[in-house]
Amino acid sequence: MKKVLIKNAKIVNEGKIHEGDVFIEDGIISEISESISAKSPDVNIYDAEGTYLLPGLIDDQVHFREPGLTHKENIETGSRAAVAGGITTFMEMPNTLPQTTTMELLEEKYRIASETSYANYAFMFGGTNDNLSEIEKIDPKKVPALKLFLGSSTGNMLVDDEKVLEEIFKKSPVIIAAHCEDEETIKKNLQECVERYGDDIPIELHPKIRSEEACYKSSSRAVKLAQKTGARLHVFHVSTAKELSLFNNKKALKDKKITAEVCIHHLWFNEDDYAKKGTYIKWNPAVKTKKDQEALIQGLIDDHLDVLATDHAPHTKQEKKNVYTKAPSGGPLVQHALPALLQMHHQGKITLEKIVEKACHNPAILFDIEKRGFIREGYKADLVLVDLNSPWAVQPDNIFSKCQWSPFEGTTFKSRVTHTFVNGRLVYKNFKHQPFQKVAERLTFDR
Template sequence: MGASTGDLLVEHPEALDKIFRDSPVLIVTHCESGAVIAENKARLLETRSKFTIDDHPLLRDDKACYASSSYAVDLAKKHQSQLHVLHITTEKELSLFEAGPVAGKNITAEACVHHLWFTNQDYAEKGNLIKCNPAVKYQSDRDAIIEAIKTGQIDIIATDHAPHTFEEKQVEYDKAPAGLPLVQHALLTLMDHVHYGRLSVSDVVEKTAHNPAIRYGVESRGFIREGYYADFVLIDCDSVTPVTHENSFYHCGWSPFAGHSFASRIKRTWVNGQIVFDDTQPLLVDSNAMPLSFSR
């Protein structure tokens, strides 16, 4: 419900109404209003000849997000649809979602790790490296979303991983692709929130493991239970992880967190009971990965 990379979107009212009326599965949507973004662009061009990265949260502002997400929520309520709204970035949108446990909700919401970390004040240093859609916005938005994680208005924390190359980002704002490489450091960002008292370990486990499994109906994952697949991460909370572009594992060769030292360290990762990462040696390439199965 809003163009991001390319024009993969559905905005036509009749088509959307049919999707929300007839979809037999969870509807998951990116919400930004193309019409509002176009209005913002026309208005801002009255005072400038071209845009820079500082304009990104003005072009894709809270009005653009709210116009689309509230439309989706209204459709879901109209048709009693199952709706999950991706990467919430504004305080304004939080009024659309109920607090409390994810189980039993028809309408749920998600936040991404970079929107819990960066604000518009970081554009001066990071530039296009943190250009993403929806845009990184303001400290008040970030702080409100972190609080909504604790209340249960935000049900899931995700990554929205988009590993564009460093060279692709080193162009003018209008030509730079939107998206960040995030998977490697996602959990470490959340553990920093824990370290500084903004979130609890329980918040992190619930929003990154339990709730995604519940909301998407993923079978036998997301919990430490007998008979479940053994997907684990072992974290050393007494070691640090300095980040550079050079020590990232991304094929694109850079990280938006370069220059920061996280307050914890990932020691090992298991998938289906097999160690796939160990911090004492390079990435382990052999894996017994398998397709997820769903209870639907």
């Protein structure tokens, strides 16, 4: 493998920004210094003058739809979009067809990714009401987490048997990553709206149907169950101000037993955006009030929320254009998450150091990922160069997700990803992917 030297970068890492050079050999960061000279002719040199070097982002929640739903996305197209957005590592969800609820189906996903993925990969195992025996087979060194749907969403993997749920919390050998929305509350709210509007419910009522009450009731129940059983719980996509009280910001991340994350769309959008975006911003949990949006940003800053993620979950335009009850929830986000965060940085809402902490360092710490998530000597060279002053507009011809649309369409971002390196290899440069090579790796976990 060729050697790589990145020179004159503003390196954002571990709470600091400093200028320097990074030397990469055999996919590993071998030296970080103020100035490094190429000592042989076989070194690829990248002058990063004026740009910032970040660790590659680690996205712990994506839906790449393979197998079974590949008309929306697949591992190849999803990972292409991810590296275009500076995401060098992803963890994919189990609600595919078939659902990833056996070891054999899990290994099949790993096989597909080994052949097609542009980014490093791991796959979460899916919990159901009747697969506890499979859950107990999970090897913690090979699987990042167990995904539980405590509210129904795309794929109908709802776990609603209380006795089974408690057994899963007691016996899961890995982190439990939970989608928390109370099903009975949602059903009641939905029925009331259907009785009034039929299937064509105004999209503005989505956060009333999938309400603050539904979120808090479920997440607080999950937290109590984790406290009772000693389970290691990670609550996905927190969407309300009220839920923040459930999470501790007095401990270091490595010492927490209960953690939480927030997704880009809950930071960027609020209920006022439904009028313009319609079902294109229909997500579960729902985008809620401006007060919730502002509280989530603050919760990220003050460490009640530990991780930034995307919940990238594409559907076709045709599917999303349906009436409320038939339009699926979810949308493509991996390509535009980092540019959106950088835009929030320009707006004074978040520092570069905090973005890197929550989107790079903390996922690596939380899931015990070996040798990734930091710019350190001896670590894998998953790296991203960003230009903070290079505006571009999101439009169909520069969207890489297979679904070919984005909730950010029409947005002009001030910053862009210029280069993405996966294991020391350049895989993306200025809206163009490099010729595909099998450089991505299966994650390993230091447990």
